Amino acid sequence: MNLPRLLHLFLIVLIFLSLSLLPGYATGAEKESQSADPIRQGGIYRTPLMNNPSTLDPAYVEDQYGVTVVQQIFDGLVKFDPYLMVLPALAETWQVEEQGKVYRFVLRKNARFHNGRPVTVQDVVFSISRLLRVNPPPVILPHLLKIKGAQDYRNQKIEQIEGLQLINDRVFLVRLEEPHAPFLTALGMHQAKIVPKAEVTQLGKQFGQNPVGSGSFRFVSWEANKLIVLERFSDYYAGPAFLDEIHYVVYPGGKIEEVLGDFRGRKLDEMPVYGNIRQELLAEKRLRWFHRPSLSLLFYGIRTDHPFLKNPELRKALSMAIDREKLVKQVYKGQFEPARTILPPGMPGYHPQNRMFLDDISLARDHLKRALGEKVDSMPPLEIVSAIQSPFARAELGFVRESWARLGIPVKIKYITDWGQFKTYLRSDAVQIYRYVWFADMPDPDSFLFSLFASDSPVNFMRYQSKEVDQMLRSARSIIDPVKRAKMYRRIEALVLKSSPLIPLFYLSIDRVYQSTVQGVQPNALGAHTMSLHRVWLKTLPPN
Incomplete structure (x- = not known):
């Protein structure tokens, strides 16, 4: 180990x-x-x-x-147990070879799909290959692109991935371009579940309404x-x-x-x-x-390229105006822990020194003045969109509206309770601020910081852009030493928080x-x- x-x-x-x-x-x-x-x-x-x-x-x-x-x-090739250990699933065993560049998987003999057909390496290769061309790209795509030839396959330059090698119906190799620490863990994420090639090919988009798994x-x-x-x-x-x-x-x-x-x-x-x-x-x-x-965060994402919200000073003012301690106590009866970082406690890379300024209405007004000068009265209403309309969500949103009213900023609240329509709205130019919960798919800071802030991430609805952060995120994935890797993610988080593209409210628990x-x-x-x-x-x- x-x-x-x-x-x-x-x-x-x-x-x-x-x-x-x-x-x-x-x-x-x-x-x-x-x-x-x-x-x-x-x-x-x-x-x-x-x-x-x-x-x-x-x-x-x-x-x-x-x-x-x-x-x-x-099921996927691997799965997580209650303590987040990676365990065998459809893959009965695996071996790591060539200092982390090659994975040799052996499938179970008795694994079958719900239609009675056996799970074969052809289904596995099809499932992985399919993910490389899915749009919008899945969160685990950057990990899969470490497979040799995967990038050319995604770009449709080739039709067979060099790094996926079939040995027989039960054994196959995955060859990476370089050692990549999160790769095996990524295979335990829900996007990497194995699907039957025949049914997906036959049903196309209807497979999502009539799924067949194992x-x-x-x-x-x-x-x-x-x-x-x-x-x-x-x-x-x-x-x-x-x-x-x-x-x-x-x-x-x-x-x-x-x-x-x-x-x-x-x-x-x-x-x-x-x-x-x-x-x-x-x-x-x-x-x-x-x-x-839980490894999760409830936050308000801010579209950083919106004409009203592109000034970081204004975004900081909005964040500082919210008394998180009071919010959690008043709305959620103290159940959750107020958040002032992006990475939740327990996540590698979490560091309390990255904490944002304490909730302070006076500092919030100072940032607002730097952002707008004397033009606060001309500030149009800001819109917050939420997919949840429960009494707790309404109370929370009402608390935030009252907090921003103390700055002289009016707020409109929009509810889109159909999840598909909500996600479409987040990708549109109409969105300003949105209420969102992010759960880590795996116990790795990459699943927070890359997913939410990489320029090409499909769930970067904040439209946050930073070449420096993008480069650091890529570099962090190749660092094997856990101390050095955690230090890199702390630096990334500090840079993101400096720009305030989101307002962390609280870390959730599983209750x-x-x-x-x-x-x-x-x-x-x-x-x-x-x-x-x-x-x-x-x-x-x-x-x-």
Whole structure:
């Protein structure tokens, strides 16, 4: 095991050891150890989706709603365990050769797609090759472009990738241009799920509405904005799931009050917890509570090339005018930690010295004066767009509006609760400021800083541009030494914060509540949306 791997493990262990210090919560492992009930097979698991996914094709999924479902339908070559260790999935084993430039993968003999066909290296090569030409490009594209010949393939100069070599139906090699530390971890991300070549070729864009994977659950039906149904895949290589079906009940626009009502009525087996949900449910008996620190950030992105917002002094004023401590306490009952950095605590590269100035209305006014002089009164209303219209989101947005009103800046709030339309709006020239949550796909600072701020990133809706930052991001990926790599990412974060293209508000935690019948859940620090339900079971079967 090499030094970067040891540092990774040390950081993850620190995160999870801290869980034992949180009163009133329990980890999945602790809860399961307390249950002596025999595992029961069967039942329908009902869980909420706070918005309708735009697609279930893993190559095109960009939102956590789609990721939640994709995690059950598809498998990748590797996967993450609850402690974010990289484990075998469709790849039974792998070897790293030539000092990190070559990976030799061996597929499982008994891995099959839901149509009964075996998973072959042809499907794997097709899946990886397909990602290289997907538009908009997936977040993991920079890692895949390290494969020899991948860039020429993406540019359509060649039709076969030199770095993907088939040995037989179960063994293949991946040859990189140079050693690249995040490559194997990137293969555990949802975009890298393996898809069947024949079905994708036949269905084209319709594959995202009728997905076929090799995961522990198979797709049954999808009624847009209402319900997605999955059923157990009996031929799953790791053994059939305990549950008969999963029903994803969709609540467009994040209607948390409806979710709460359905959970209380036992129409749902779980729900997210934030704001006053915990207080609402404290009187309920025999519920199961889960709390995890997460690698995530809720922020307001600012379109840096907008005529009203291109001055960094104005962006700093907007950020400093928000009292984050008061916001979290007033709206979310102190559940989250106020954020003044981009990288969350627990992420390699996080450093408290990169903290932004404390919330200070006087400093905010100074920055505003430098930006606008005496023209504050002529400032047109700023628009904040949100995909969520829950009471908590409305209260949070109202708090921000009041904060900016103290600067003399009026605010209009726009809600676009259809996720696909929301993402389209973020790519348009109409967007000014948007409310967004970013979850790390893997425990690597690259998944935050490159994804959000690289000039060519598909989710850089802030349109942040910096040649210096782009060069540093590229250099950081080739640094093997973990201390030097973390130091580089700290410098990158400091440069980005200096320009203030976003307003970090708070780091999220993973807080879920489950009915007393639910067993086997183990969310990890990447978020509950990344958890497989393969080993989840119901102690008492609920009525259908």
